Amino acid sequence: MDYQTILATICAEVQPLLSQGKVATYIPQLAKVSPRHFGMAVYCLDGQTFSVGDADQKFSLQSVTKLFALALAFSREGDTIWSRVGREPSGSPFNSLVQLEYERGKPRNPFINAGALVITDILSSRFVQSDIAILQFVRMIADQPNIDFDATVAQSERETAHRNYAIAHLMKDFGNLHNPVKTVIDSYCRQCSITMSCAELAKAGSFLAQHGTVPWSGAQILGASSSKRLNALMLTCGTYDAAGDFAYRVGLPAKSGVGGGILALVPGELAVAVWSPGLDATGNSLAGTYALERFTTLTARSIF
Numbered sequence: 001m002d003y004q005t006i007l008a009t010i011c012a013e014v015q016p017l018l019s020q021g022k023v024a025t026y027i028p029q030l031a032k033v034s035p036r037h038f039g040m041a042v043y044c045l046d047g048q049t050f051s052v053g054d055a056d057q058k059f060s061l062q063s064v065t066k067l068f069a070l071a072l073a074f075s076r077e078g079d080t081i082w083s084r085v086g087r088e089p090s091g092s093p094f095n096s097l098v099q100l101e102y103e104r105g106k107p108r109n110p111f112i113n114a115g116a117l118v119i120t121d122i123l124s125s126r127f128v129q130s131d132i133a134i135l136q137f138v139r140m141i142a143d144q145p146n147i148d149f150d151a152t153v154a155q156s157e158r159e160t161a162h163r164n165y166a167i168a169h170l171m172k173d174f175g176n177l178h179n180p181v182k183t184v185i186d187s188y189c190r191q192c193s194i195t196m197s198c199a200e201l202a203k204a205g206s207f208l209a210q211h212g213t214v215p216w217s218g219a220q221i222l223g224a225s226s227s228k229r230l231n232a233l234m235l236t237c238g239t240y241d242a243a244g245d246f247a248y249r250v251g252l253p254a255k256s257g258v259g260g261g262i263l264a265l266v267p268g269e270l271a272v273a274v275w276s277p278g279l280d281a282t283g284n285s286l287a288g289t290y291a292l293e294r295f296t297t298l299t300a301r302s303i304f
């Protein structure tokens with residue numbers, strides 16, 4: 001498959017879309033990024049890599065880190081995590097509080113903010129600092145020791161994290177947050193501020209395309225069954241209340257973030273990461289989603 005030509009085609013096709021998305025503004029530091037960026041990278045399980053555009057430029061991973069936090073928590077705690085967080089799509093925006101009250105503080109899934117805060121709480125009980133544990137995990141699976149937090153983004157989010165504080169306090173009241181609210185929010189904001197390039201992100205995610213095993217090192221992060229389960233969660237919940245539409249258009253398990261990044265997997269073949277900071281109304285990268293839609297069309301690769 002000539003992935004390089006396909007990426008170049010997609011890069012040309014998305015240019016008119018780059019002015020249509022809106023960068024996230026509720027975290028002021030993210031509002032400073034130009035929506036005109038576009039990068040895309042493919043990491044094949046045999047080690048071949050392909051990239052186009054701004055694929056080597058670092059961006060704020062934001063909610064894409066929820067996938068790595070979940071993988072770390074699932075690898076350490078196993079199925080016990082499901083007593084604290086569900087596995088159903090929410091059908092609500094990623095930062096919504098509405099269901100939490102009805103459902104007595106148990107978030108629908110680990111990829112909405114409420115669920116991610118529970119995962120951070122679980123990791124905070126297990127590690128001295130959950131954010132450092134996630135950073136080290138990500139450095140290991142990306143094979144890149146230079147991956148780091150962006151302290152300015154983390155501080156910017158901390159100062160405006162009113163909704164996340166509200167979510168955390170509500171869950172604390174229901175007994176579903178074991179550590180202090182401030183500890184969990186601080187760790188979560190640092191975790192979300194991790195920066196990576198598309199090339200690094202595709203490599204970092206590749207273990208989930210290879211049944212839980214890191215392709216280049218053979219290290220087993222998750223068993224094949226657990227990896228299948230995380231892929232299923234990505235498909236049903238990884239792009240928030242747009243997960244149905246994303247599955248319809250793209251047909252791959254994926255995880256997005258408000259920094260404009262999306263990681264998607266073709267199980268058994270490759271991981272693909274895309275970055276374009278302009279978002280659609282659901283908080284997913286507008287050009288990034290289109291790029292992945294074109295990728296599965298042009299390569300005839302999807303899980304369906």
Ligand code: DON
Pocket residue numbers: 061062063064094095113157164192256257258259282283284
């Ligand atoms: O908690 C927040 O709102 C951000 N740190 C992350 C949100 C996010 O990326 C959701 N994405 N679409």
